[in-house]
Amino acid sequence: MxxxxxxxxxxxxxxxxxxxxxxxxxxxxxxxxxxxxxxxxxSPSQLLAAAVANCMAASLMFAVRKYKGDPGQMRAQVTATTDRVDGRLRVTHLDVDLRLGNPAIELPQLDKILAQFEDFCVVTQSVRQGIEVTAKVHDSTGMGVRSSTK
CATH class of the missing domain: 2.20.25 (N-terminal domain of TfIIb)
Structure with a gap:
């Protein structure tokens, strides 16, 4: 590919x-x-934010399914922060909040999944070359199961 x-x-x-x-x-x-x-x-900034969140959610769903789990009704929210860099407006940070549709306890191998799913997200890993991206994952009960900054 x-x-x-x-x-x-x-x-x-x-x-x-x-x-x-x-x-x-x-x-x-x-x-x-x-x-x-x-x-x-x-706007183009919104499209960028949507692309990162969509790719990350798809990567998480793929990883959960790979280990025979059911991610349930996945949801994602992304916040794009813009600031001036060298006098020009730039997207400086993307904060992605992923919500699994099932409780963590029902998802086999969740620790393995959470350790690797972001690495398979083509868009996020490409964007991270110039923009800080943080990701949080919560299960359906609202319990935080992962938070990262890469």
């Missing part, structure tokens, strides 16, 4: 609004927030 190319096409609609074409998967509209754009769609 190495050297795979992903192609996404963008077309300016107006102002800072773009139509993003994912081919067979359809299109979405993105836009910068006010005052630059009109905020009529997710």
């Amino acid at each position: 190495s050297n795979q190319a992903t192609v996404v096409n963008l077309k300016l609609v107006e102002g800072y609004k773009f139509e993003v074409d994912f081919g067979d998967f359809g299109t979405i509209t993105t836009d910068e927030p006010e005052p630059l754009g009109s905020g009529s769609g997710p």
Whole structure:
């Protein structure tokens, strides 16, 4: 699976609004927030945050299932922090909160899963080259089962 190319096409609609074409998967509209754009769609920073959280949630689900567990109704929330770096606005931190849909006690090999699932997330590991990403995992009871900063 190495050297795979992903192609996404963008077309300016107006102002800072773009139509993003994912081919067979359809299109979405993105836009910068006010005052630059009109905020009529997710911003590039929101797409980045969503990509990291989605990839991390999928990696956790894969790992749980690999050990014959049921992740239940997975949920994720991601908070992107922006700050000025050398005078320019940058995404400086992504904080991902993953919520498993079942209690930790029902998930076999959870310690092994939590120790390795992040390493398989292509997007997160790529983004971590320049942005700090923290991850917390909670089970369905709300109990924290892992917290990390890499």
